[in-house]
Amino acid sequence: MLNKENVLEVLKDVIYFPKGDNIIALNMVDNLMVKDNAIRFDLIMEHANDPKNDILVNGAKRTLTEVFGEGLDIEIKVVEEKTALSKVKHIIAVASGKGGVGKSTVAANLAIALARANQRVGLIDADIYGPSVPIMFGLGNEQPAAFEKDGKTVMLPIEKYGIKLMSIGSFVDPERPLIWRGPMATSALNQLMNDTLWGELDWMVVDMPPGTGDIQLTLAQQYNVSGAIIVTTPQKVAFADVLRAAMMFKEEALQIPLYGLVENMAYFTPYDLPNNKYYIFGRETGKQFAEKLGVPFLGQIPITEKIAESGDAGIPLALDADSPVSKAFDQIAQSIINV
Ligand SMILES: Nc1ncnc2c1ncn2[C@@H]1O[C@H](COP(=O)(O)OP(=O)(O)OP(=O)(O)O)[C@@H](O)[C@H]1O
Numbered sequence: 573m574l575n576k577e578n579v580l581e582v583l584k585d586v587i588y589f590p591k592g593d594n595i596i597a598l599n600m601v602d603n604l605m606v607k608d609n610a611i612r613f614d615l616i617m618e619h620a621n622d623p624k625n626d627i628l629v630n631g632a633k634r635t636l637t638e639v640f641g642e643g644l645d646i647e648i649k650v651v652e653e654k655t656a657l658s659k660v661k662h663i664i665a666v667a668s669g670k671g672g673v674g675k676s677t678v679a680a681n682l683a684i685a686l687a688r689a690n691q692r693v694g695l696i697d698a699d700i701y702g703p704s705v706p707i708m709f710g711l712g713n714e715q716p717a718a719f720e721k722d723g724k725t726v727m728l729p730i731e732k733y734g735i736k737l738m739s740i741g742s743f744v745d746p747e748r749p750l751i752w753r754g755p756m757a758t759s760a761l762n763q764l765m766n767d768t769l770w771g772e773l774d775w776m777v778v779d780m781p782p783g784t785g786d787i788q789l790t791l792a793q794q795y796n797v798s799g800a801i802i803v804t805t806p807q808k809v810a811f812a813d814v815l816r817a818a819m820m821f822k823e824e825a826l827q828i829p830l831y832g833l834v835e836n837m838a839y840f841t842p843y844d845l846p847n848n849k850y851y852i853f854g855r856e857t858g859k860q861f862a863e864k865l866g867v868p869f870l871g872q873i874p875i876t877e878k879i880a881e882s883g884d885a886g887i888p889l890a891l892d893a894d895s896p897v898s899k900a901f902d903q904i905a906q907s908i909i910n911v
């Protein structure tokens with residue numbers, strides 16, 4: 573017999589494979605209405621526009637038809653899950669194929685440049701193995717505030733220079749380097765993303781660990797990432813690393829667009845003589861890499877002792893709006909905003 577209870581029972585046979593359980597157990601069905609031969613309900617999905625949603629909707633329709641027969645009037649509306657990130661417009665990953673090229677430096681200064689362009693900005697330090705946001709923003713031992721809500725611990729991001737910050741570094745004793753296994757790293761990232769009251773943000777910048785590991789996969793597969801920026805240095809041999817990072821995001825299963833390439837440490841410039849540029853490692857390498865990959869070239873950041881000093885001092889250089897380095901970051905910010 574077609575009634576609400578029986579429909580709920582039947583829907584328990586509809587499995588959402590990415591989460592390995594049925595759609596009733598996963599609380600994905602809402603506003604169920606059964607009347608005459610009509611069945612209506614909302615199906616709560618992570619992303620409203622995911623083409624995979626159709627597979628589940630069709631699966632549910634087929635299962636209902638198999639049990640209750642043809643001639644049903646079934647209407648399933650996909651609605652997007654309200655999460656801590658539902659008011660975050662863009663998630664942007666700052667990544668590289670290898671370590672030490674300046675991802676954290678680019679992520680921090682880009683966040684500041686975006687904020688200067690009147691954007692609401694959050695910055696997540698997803699580098700579980702070597703967090704740097706607490707140092708670059710001079711957070712010292714400051715911890716995010718935490719409180720209980722509906723039996724769950726939620727956190728408030730730390731705010732500094734107008735940017736909402738969360739870092740795994742806030743949870744880890746810097747004196748005791750942790751050996752994080754893949755699943756622990758993934759669950760730490762999920763906590764930073766999901767259990768934090770981010771509020772409304774135009775941009776969430778994510779400072780990634782080097783390479784192509786669990787964190788990259790988790791971010792790309794479980795979140796709606798708008799795009800990635802790849803950071804490189806001007807040595808020609810760096811192309812293999814750039815290519816590896818780019819290929820990962822382009823992979824069919826992930827399909828994260830690339831905003832483009834940033835060439836860090838592109839040339840040396842004495843801070844007081846910004847017009848003197850010394851191309852120590854090669855000229856135009858970043859631009860050539862971008863052309864080879866067919867992605868936009870977003871800009872060059874010079875090597876200057878001030879960048880390293882200000883990073884260590886917790887006062888990112890981009891805060892000084894007049895510095896030539898800030899202008900480079902302002903340009904990168906603009907090209908991302910204009911995409
Ligand atoms: N343009 C630059 N000029 C001078 N020093 C720089 C520049 N960019 C980065 N550095 C310095 O190089 C070091 C590495 O930079 P950073 O931590 O940003 O790299 P990363 O890619 O995030 O490294 P990791 O892979 O370890 O996360 C830091 O000490 C930083 O201050």
Ligand SMILES: [Mg+2]
Pocket residue numbers: 675676677699702704779780
């Ligand atoms: Mg880093």
